[in-house]
Amino acid sequence: MFISRAFAVFFLVFTLSACQQEQRDGNLSLPVETLKNVRWQLESAEGFSLPNKTELIPFIEFIETGKVSGFSGCNRFQGSVNIDDSTIQFAPLAMSKRFCMETAEVESLFVQALEQVAKGHITENTLMFYDQNDKVVLTFVGQSR
Secondary structure (H helix, E strand, O other): OOHHHHHHHHHHHHHHHHHHHHHHHHOOOHHHHEEEEEEEEEEEEOEEEOOOOOOHHHHEEEOOOEEEEEEOOOOOOEEEEEEOOOOOEEEOOEEEEOOOOOHHHHHHHOOOOOHOOEHHHHHOOOOOEEEOOOEEEEEEEEEEO
């Protein structure tokens, strides 16, 4: 009887501590200062493949608080961004108007993915953007400028 109670207590404590750890790991953070002075090159995206040529891969740069610029695979863009703890929201972006047959689809899907972004998280040298359902939509790798 003692062994079964001890096992039940151990199991309960183990289960509760696992839930506690999951909750801590689930907290996202997006420190604004960590984003600056880094070129965040797209590493993977939900729903589309990246171009084979490195110079055609989209990137994003947080140039100052509340401002963002980058490259969408064909065109340059810039605009405003609102970051509060782990939430992030991009305002409509101003873009150049070049047409690139090779990367038109990538550019369109990349911009659509940015519009879906609701949260962000940085781990070491990786920046991940999530949608409202906590699904990773874009993953970037940091490169010093």
